Amino acid sequence: MRSGRLVSVHTKNKAVPLERLIRLAVMRERKKGITGAIVTFTGIVRKDDGVSFLEYESCRTEAERALKALASDVKREFGLNCVVIHHIIESRLRPGEEVLYVVVTSSHRRTAFAACKTLVDRMKREVPIWKKEHYVKDSKKKPKWVREKNIFD
Numbered sequence: 001m002r003s004g005r006l007v008s009v010h011t012k013n014k015a016v017p018l019e020r021l022i023r024l025a026v027m028r029e030r031k032k033g034i035t036g037a038i039v040t041f042t043g044i045v046r047k048d049d050g051v052s053f054l055e056y057e058s059c060r061t062e063a064e065r066a067l068k069a070l071a072s073d074v075k076r077e078f079g080l081n082c083v084v085i086h087h088i089i090e091s092r093l094r095p096g097e098e099v100l101y102v103v104v105t106s107s108h109r110r111t112a113f114a115a116c117k118t119l120v121d122r123m124k125r126e127v128p129i130w131k132k133e134h135y136v137k138d139s140k141k142k143p144k145w146v147r148e149k150n151i152f153d
Contacts, residue, residue, distance in 0.1 A: 018042065021084045021103050035081050037109040039116045043100030045093045055132040056099065058089040066127045070119065078115040081105040085119070089129055 018040065026035055045054050071083040084103040093099055102119055106112035 018101050021086055021101055024084055026082070026105055034107060035105045036107045037105065037112040039104045039112040041100070041102040041116050041120055042098055045095050045097050045099055047095035050136045051095060051133050052136045053092050053094045053134050055092050055134060056089050056129060058129040060089060062128050063087070063089060067123070070122055070126060074115055074119050074122070078106065078111050080115055081107070083119070087129065
């Protein structure tokens with residue numbers, strides 16, 4: 001792995017510590033002085049409308065392929081030093097638990113913020129990961145599988 005070339009994608013059944021992903025993202029670039037900004041995004045399950053937990057499902061190989069292509073595309077488009085994406089799949093998560101980490105490194109903060117937003121926006125539209133909302137017993141809503149939505153709309 002050469003400096004400035006890192007695109008790392010993880011789809012796991014449990015979270016990896018964010019600090020570990022940040023270290024992975026900056027271990028070589030920091031020594032060479034090319035990273036001026038590190039932007040992270042953490043997606044957390046929220047308790048909306050009586051949600052008791054979310055169940056995530058995906059074809060791991062398809063999800064990883066789509067995430068790697070997306071990360072490489074955004075890295076090239078914004079001239080990033082590094083992109084690390086960690087998304088939990090095949091798991092049940094309760095409100096307050098982390099489901100997604102995105103780490104972006106760049107020479108400049110504006111670029112890093114814009115790239116991180118673009119990554120998350122496109123990930124929600126393009127990556128085949130579904131979630132099923134499960135509700136508390138007294139809720140009138142029925143569980144159903146849905147594709148992730150663009151969080152900025």
